[in-house]
Amino acid sequence: MLEQQLGVDKKGRYKNLSRSQRKVIKTLKEDENIIIIPADKEGKVVVMNVEDYIKKISEKLDTKAYQKLDENPSKGIRKRLKILLSELVGKQEIERNEMDMLLENKHLPFVRGQLKVHKEAKST
Structure with a gap:
């Protein structure tokens, strides 16, 4: 009953995604070179290279503004x-x-x- 309301099939997959979309999501989840994070606004999702993400976060933690x-x-x-x-x-x-x-x-x-x-x- 609840699964029907949520649009989930018997295998726990959302019906609003095609097989190819589910495959892409699975591939992205398994890739250790990327990170998938929520954006700051609008409910968007950001997919980016882990090294670039670490660089961006390091810029936020600039030692001129913060002290360890x-x-x-x-x-x-x-x-x-x-x-x-x-x-x-x-x-x-x-x-x-x-x-x-x-x-x-x-x-x-x-x-x-x-x-x-x-x-x-x-x-x-």
Whole structure:
């Protein structure tokens, strides 16, 4: 029943793809020289050479803009932040729930490997 609604056949394949399209997708998935990733917008997919992808990501991580750390400083920063926020709560400059909200995210940000897809120039 659900398979019919999703357009999936008994072998788990989508009916909206032809045999040749499924074969191409399988070939792309098996090729270790390419990477298939979502683009930054519009739900598009990018297929590119792995070496080119690594080069693009390395450009994003340019050492002029970022610094490589030997260890994760999060715990120390979080501890100092908690002390400062507690002082603000004590002075009634912020509410306790605001402090809790500011301390909520415990994870470091990460670099997304999504690439921008540029529109092709229209010829006039």
